[in-house]
Amino acid sequence: MMKVVLCSFLFFTTLALAFFQNKLRGKKLFLSRLQNIARSRNMQDELVDDELSKPFFERIISPFLEWVSQAIARHLPTKNRDKLQQMLQLAGYPGNLHVHEFQALQLGVIILFMLGFWLLAYLRHQGAVGQLFQLLIGAIMGILFMRYYLTVRIRKRQETIEKELPAMLDLLSVSVEAGLGFDAALERVVSKAEGELSDELRRTFKDIQRGKSRRQALKDLAERTGVEDVHSFVGAIIQAEQLGVSIGKVVHTQAEHARQKRRQRVEEKAMKAPVKMLIPLVLFIFPTIFIVMLGPALINLMEFL
Structure with a gap:
């Protein structure tokens, strides 16, 4: 009888220990998961804070330019891309812009020029043909503007x-x-x-x-x-x-x-200076001198007549 009681006691004790051990293990696992969730949330909050602390250009504009530049790169000939790469290198990569980023910026400038010229045509009440013509002029002006900008940067840097x-x-x-x-x-x-x-x-x-x-x-x-x-x-x-x-x-x-x-x-620049001064002299200085010199004579001539 005592053996039966002792065996029963050991059986139920072992069962209880196993039950509480599983329960404690589940509790520890639950707490561990909660800690992982809290840690991940803290990391997400830190990432969000770090992202928000960045400048607006780095957070919004730069990723957008990168996405647009990758889309442009898939359709741009390699020859044009290499030539633009060379020009950017000679210009010292202004604004830390590389080929794809500069292409995206160039596209934005072209769109702005097109919108500006189209708005002028719209305010002047031009027809559809006139508006399309102004859009074409705006696109050409945008391309020329960016090329001129690069050329000026290259010349100044050199x-x-x-x-x-x-x-x-x-x-x-x-x-x-x-x-x-x-x-x-x-x-x-x-x-x-x-x-x-x-x-x-x-x-x-x-x-x-x-x-x-x-x-x-x-x-x-x-x-x-x-x-x-x-x-x-x-x-x-x-x-x-x-x-x-x-x-x-x-x-x-x-x-x-x-x-x-x-x-x-x-x-050489000093020798070219007099030649360059001829244009303002002819357009602005000489007419003024002629007015001062011939003005009184013309007035006297008008009074005499």
Whole structure:
């Protein structure tokens, strides 16, 4: 009898322990799930806060431009895309816009021009043909405007690089003549200078550090700038390495050459200034002088008649 009671007691005790253990395990699992949900909600709140803390352009405009640019890229010929890529590179990627993003921005500008010209045609009560013609003009003006913008940016950037080149070459020449190697001198120069040319030289130095040959890195520098003086400097450095000539003397010679060409460009602009002044003289100054000189004579002539 005692054995039966003892076995029953052990059986029910084991059953109760198993029941409570499962219950505790379920409770722990439930609490763990609640913690995971709370943690995920906190992470979502943090992501939302981080997203809302970003500028409006980065949150809304940039993803939209990326989506539009990808749609445009699927229908744009590769030749046009490569040409635009080259122009953006020469312009220094204004606004950190690459090919697809610039294409999306260009599409937006074209649409704005088309709407503006169509609105003018609508306010003038032109017919359907006139409105379509104005839409076409707006599209052409939008394309020309963006091309003109890129051309101006390229010209200004190249002029800035031409102005910075002599001083940069002087610093490089002094560093090389002081005993530094070309790469070490380049690192020293880019660490102390600021500007368009220093940014390009800094990129060249990083390319060399990543394992690209100095010759190829310098050629890439010349292609990114599109400046004749930079091409001349790169060619001279490559030739000096091949012939074993002192790089310090070559850099010093290139600095003098760049300074001389800059002086020649300034003199050329000064010589062109009188010719450019003829247009305002003929249109504005001469008529005023004629009025002052001939005005009294005309008045006397009218009184005499």
